[in-house]
Amino acid sequence: MSRAIKSALALVAGLALVLAPGGSGDCGRRRINVVKNRQESPADWQTEAWFGRKLAARILGNIPLWDRPAANRYLNLVGGGLALYAPAPGAVFTFGILDSEKANAYATPGGYIFVTRGAIARMRNEAELAAVLGHEIAHVACHHMAKSLGLNRHQDSALGGMAVLAGGATGSFRQAISQGLDKGLEILLETGYRREQELEADRLGMQLAVMAGYRKDGLTNFLKRIHGFEPSASRNDKSHPVWKIRLRHLEETMDELAKAPEAGRTGEDRFHEAFASLFDSDSVDAAGRVPE
Amino acid sequence: MLLGASLNDAGWADDQHYVNVLVGNRAGTLGGAYTALADDPSGCYYNPAGIAFAPYRSFSASMNVFQRSVKTYEQALADTGGNLHDWQQESSALLPNFFGVIKNSGKGVLGLSYAVPDAINRRQRQSFHSIRSNLPGNPVENFTIDINDSDRTFLFGPSYAVRLKDNLSLGGTLYVYYRDREVVRNQLLRFEQGQHYWINYYETRQDWGLRPMLGMIWEPDEKWALGLTATKTFVTSGKLKQQTTFRDSSAAAPYVIDGITYDFSDTDTIYFSSATSHPTDDLPLRLTLGASYFASPRFLVCMDLSFNQADDGREATWNVAAGAEYYPADAIALRIGLYSDRANTPALSSKAVNQQEHIDIYGATLGLAVFSQQSSLSLGIGYAKGDGEAQIVADSLTIQDATIENLTIFLAAGYSF
Numbered sequence: 238m239s240r241a242i243k244s245a246l247a248l249v250a251g252l253a254l255v256l257a258p259g260g261s262g263d264c265g266r267r268r269i270n271v272v273k274n275r276q277e278s279p280a281d282w283q284t285e286a287w288f289g290r291k292l293a294a295r296i297l298g299n300i301p302l303w304d305r306p307a308a309n310r311y312l313n314l315v316g317g318g319l320a321l322y323a324p325a326p327g328a329v330f331t332f333g334i335l336d337s338e339k340a341n342a343y344a345t346p347g348g349y350i351f352v353t354r355g356a357i358a359r360m361r362n363e364a365e366l367a368a369v370l371g372h373e374i375a376h377v378a379c380h381h382m383a384k385s386l387g388l389n390r391h392q393d394s395a396l397g398g399m400a401v402l403a404g405g406a407t408g409s410f411r412q413a414i415s416q417g418l419d420k421g422l423e424i425l426l427e428t429g430y431r432r433e434q435e436l437e438a439d440r441l442g443m444q445l446a447v448m449a450g451y452r453k454d455g456l457t458n459f460l461k462r463i464h465g466f467e468p469s470a471s472r473n474d475k476s477h478p479v480w481k482i483r484l485r486h487l488e489e490t491m492d493e494l495a496k497a498p499e500a501g502r503t504g505e506d507r508f509h510e511a512f513a514s515l516f517d518s519d520s521v522d523a524a525g526r527v528p529e
Numbered sequence: 530m531l532l533g534a535s536l537n538d539a540g541w542a543d544d545q546h547y548v549n550v551l552v553g554n555r556a557g558t559l560g561g562a563y564t565a566l567a568d569d570p571s572g573c574y575y576n577p578a579g580i581a582f583a584p585y586r587s588f589s590a591s592m593n594v595f596q597r598s599v600k601t602y603e604q605a606l607a608d609t610g611g612n613l614h615d616w617q618q619e620s621s622a623l624l625p626n627f628f629g630v631i632k633n634s635g636k637g638v639l640g641l642s643y644a645v646p647d648a649i650n651r652r653q654r655q656s657f658h659s660i661r662s663n664l665p666g667n668p669v670e671n672f673t674i675d676i677n678d679s680d681r682t683f684l685f686g687p688s689y690a691v692r693l694k695d696n697l698s699l700g701g702t703l704y705v706y707y708r709d710r711e712v713v714r715n716q717l718l719r720f721e722q723g724q725h726y727w728i729n730y731y732e733t734r735q736d737w738g739l740r741p742m743l744g745m746i747w748e749p750d751e752k753w754a755l756g757l758t759a760t761k762t763f764v765t766s767g768k769l770k771q772q773t774t775f776r777d778s779s780a781a782a783p784y785v786i787d788g789i790t791y792d793f794s795d796t797d798t799i800y801f802s803s804a805t806s807h808p809t810d811d812l813p814l815r816l817t818l819g820a821s822y823f824a825s826p827r828f829l830v831c832m833d834l835s836f837n838q839a840d841d842g843r844e845a846t847w848n849v850a851a852g853a854e855y856y857p858a859d860a861i862a863l864r865i866g867l868y869s870d871r872a873n874t875p876a877l878s879s880k881a882v883n884q885q886e887h888i889d890i891y892g893a894t895l896g897l898a899v900f901s902q903q904s905s906l907s908l909g910i911g912y913a914k915g916d917g918e919a920q921i922v923a924d925s926l927t928i929q930d931a932t933i934e935n936l937t938i939f940l941a942a943g944y945s946f
Contacts, residue, residue: 265751265823266568269856270900271584272826433695 282327285383286347291414292382292421293349296335299426303336303354311511315363315504316350316370322448324441325378332370340463343425344373346382358515359462363504364446368455371442378441381434385424386417432482439483440490452501453494457487545885547815547837548848548870549647551894551911552627554592554941558896558909559852560866562833564819565746565756569943570629573642573688576744576756576819577700580631580638581690585945592941594626596648602921603930609659609668616921616929618653618676626939631688640688640702647682647708662720664779670721677713682706684740696748706738706762724779731772738764738811756819762812769808775800813838827856842885843873852894860901866894870913877918877928888917888933896939909939 302309309332316332323330328348335343338355350373352366360366376382424430430438439456447453464480509516548561553571556563563571567579570590598620604613629642653676660669683706690700712732719725742760749755775791776799783792791800817835824830832851839845850868857863870890877884892913899906912935919931 266566266582266748266754266821267584267826268829268854268862269826269859270862270905431695 279327281380281383281388282325282347284388285380286327286329288386288388288414288417288421289345289347289349289377289382292345292418292425293351295418295422296343296345296351296425297333299422300335300337300351300353303334305334305514308511308514309334311507312352312366312370315367316374319367319371319374319445319449320348322445323374323378325374328377330374330377342369342373344376344382345421345425346377346380346388348374348377350374350377354515357512360459360508361462361503361505362455363508364451364455364502365459366455366508367446367449367451367504368442368459371445371449372438372456373442374445375438375441376430376434379434379437381430381438382421382424385430385434386420388417436483436486439487443487443490444494447494447501450502452499452503453491457484457491460484460487544843545872545874545888546870546890547835547846547873548868548890548892549649550594550596550626550645551868551937551939552592552644552646553629554590554627554905554907554909554939554943555854555864555896555898557592557594557911557937557939557941558864558866558894558898558907559831559854560850560868560892560894562819562831562850562852562866562868564744564758564817564833565754565821566819566829566831567744567746567756570631570640570642571627572690572700573629573631573640573702574627574644574646574684576746576758576817577640577688577690577702577742578698578744578746578758579690579700579756580640580688581692581698581700582746583631583638588632588943588945589630590627590941590943591625591629592627592939593623594940595621595623595938596935597621597937598649598933598935600933601931602919603932605921605929606657606672607661608657609661614657614660616653616655616674618651620649620651622648622650624648624681627941634689637689637691638700640690641686642688642702643683643685644704645681645683647680649678649680651676651678651680660718662718664720664722667720667722667724667779669718671717671719673715673717675713675715678711680708680710680712682708686740690744698746700744702740702742702744704740704742706736706740706764708734708736710734718779720779726777726779727775729774732770734767734769736764736767736809738762738766738809752823754821754823756817756821758817758819759814761814764809764811767808767810769806770803771805772803773801775802811840813840813843829854837873844875846871846873860899862896862898862900864894864896864898864909866896866911868892868894868913870915872917877920879926879928882920882924882926884920886917886919886921886931888915888919888931890915890933890935892935894937903945905943907939907941907943909937909941911935911937911939913937 312332312334316330320330330348332350335351335353337353339353340356340359342352342356344350350370352369443453443456446455460480460483551557551561552574555569556571556575563575567576568582570588572579600618602616605616606614624645627644631638631640653674655674657672660672662669684704686704688700688702690698692698714730717727740760740762742758744758746754746756777793780793783790815835815837817833819833821829821831830853835848837846848869848871852866854862854864872887872889874885874887876887890913892911894909894911896907896909915933917931919929921929
């Protein structure tokens with residue numbers, strides 16, 4: 238091969254590597270037979286639910302549930318309404334409030350969704366809560382954790398096809414599970430999902446909220462408020478992309494939805510009634526934090 | 530020499546085209562436009578970078594092909610009544626054309642594949658009567674030609690691909706190249722005045738080499754994928770054995786060919802020659818650029834543009850292929866492809882002799898694939914036609930019109946796990 242051709246190939250490869258934006262993944266490439274095959278695979282959902290339960294237990298080992306049964310029932314009512322519209326036929330969604338003043342929300346595979354009371358304290362209405370829950374439901378529906386860890390049967394990793402392997406748990410398998418759970422917890426609490434996964438969850442989450450009858454600007458309003466409360470959060474919190482990028486994508490998604498911004502319900506009264514203790518002026522400090 | 534008594538060897542080899550057999554199940558029915566797709570085991574052959582985009586962690590595929598080809602040299606011989614006769618060669622082969630398996634390994638995808646990109650089983654058995662000759666008043670009473678050629682190229686070896694980013698992959702394939710050729714040609718001419726001319730030629734050739742391929746795929750967005758490959762075949766060892774048995778009782782006087790004097794004044798004389806050589810002729814570099822547009826999960830279109838570099842005896846050659854795939858139902862895919870297979874030889878000149886034939890071929894493919902959860906079954910059909918020129922008679926300025934028609938039937942299966 239001549240030197241010129243070698244150089245040209247190296248140049249093309251180098252340019253592509255440098256210029257290629259983090260990307261689209263291979264969603265567009267997937268044909269309908271593959272998409273259907275994956276959506277309708279009970280084995281994958283069983284695998285994810287099995288792993289998700291263990292990961293949820295670890296989360297609860299770090300942050301306990303907020304002991305307010307009525308508030309948790311309300312959360313499940315709102316979340317269950319959204320889950321009806323989720324493209325996740327094999328998931329069983331369960332929602333819980335974590336007793337932490339930090340504002341965050343987490344989803345584990347199979348449908349375990351947590352939101353902190355600190356996040357709820359920064360919300361203004363049910364539409365914002367629905368938007369946050371919709372975002373987390375979307376992480377589950379899009380199998381983001383499963384893809385990151387290689388959980389399903391299409392991925393060749395130590396954890397791939399766990400449902401098949403779980404019956405004959407060996408020492409090396411248990412070690413792989415333990416490492417997988419550590420990695421999952423790291424993604425949820427520290428490193429975060431990949432940027433394109435967060436943007437995908439934003440988009441689908443908004444669509445779920447709108448389909449459930451809520452205003453479409455719930456997540457946008459919440460993110461703006463979070464940014465206002467904690468200006469440094471977008472820089473330090475690696476679990477979410479820079480808030481401006483998310484807001485821009487959310488606004489593009491809102492533009493694509495024909496619904497007017499003011500259309501849809503906010504559910505403000507019901508929200509404040511359910512979380513009255515959080516919004517009691519005596520129990521919320523100036524930054525919106527609830528004392529322990 | 531007698532008119533029609535010797536074939537132009539240059540016109541009988543079959544190295545003038547680069548797309549002799551379409552390889553791979555999905556790729557074959559897309560006309561071979563697979564450089565930007567390549568996300569199944571046949572990606573090892575078309576673009577190893579593509580296997581990094583395979584939707585399953587393990588995937589195997591096999592394919593069988595039946596190919597029938599008819600090549601016609603029009604009006605090649607004239608009889609004493611002024612009628613012109615075509616020469617016609619047929620080739621048919623049923624062969625396992627591809628097997629490949631890919632599997633996630635480490636941070637990338639490992640592949641192993643076997644492909645037969647070229648397979649010919651050429652036959653010609655024809656007899657002609659009262660053919661004109663250049664012996665005054667002594668036409669050829671009976672001309673019998675019998676040809677049995679087989680020529681197959683095998684590729685087998687590993688591939689590996691990694692995704693450097695979600696939308697960018699690099700891959701390589703290192704094929705072992707093996708070509709096995711056997712040529713048997715027998716011609717007998719009997720003249721009205723009793724003389725005869727007989728030549729039997731036998732050749733075997735085995736080439737071993739390496740065919741590395743480098744490829745990349747880049748998806749600038751969800752709808753588009755671009756692929757690029759470079760490949761070249763290096764023949765590291767070759768063995769060519771040639772045997773010729775020859776008798777010509779029509780010659781009135783001794784004559785010289787290639788420095789050898791042929792004297793048939795003794796009626797029992799038969800000339801026999803045998804030679805062995807070790808040619809190592811590399812094949813030219815090929816660059817292919819492909820693009821795919823994923824219009825929806827049910828519909829895509831793809832296109833390849835390939836360039837084969839010029840080298841000794843071959844001209845630089847461009848080919849194009851295009852394909853489309855549509856899913857009328859979730860588990861059924863229809864595919865269509867168009868492709869060119871242009872000759873790498875120059876157009877024939879009316880002032881030269883012993884020129885290689887020049888036939889540009891254009892083909893179309895149609896395929897149907899049915900999927901279950903973990904397997905697929907595909908059936909395809911291809912048709913190609915080419916028109917051009919040839920010069921099949923040695924040392925003659927006469928040029929014949931030549932046509933090629935190819936019919937191919939594909940049967941393939943895939944299994945993912």
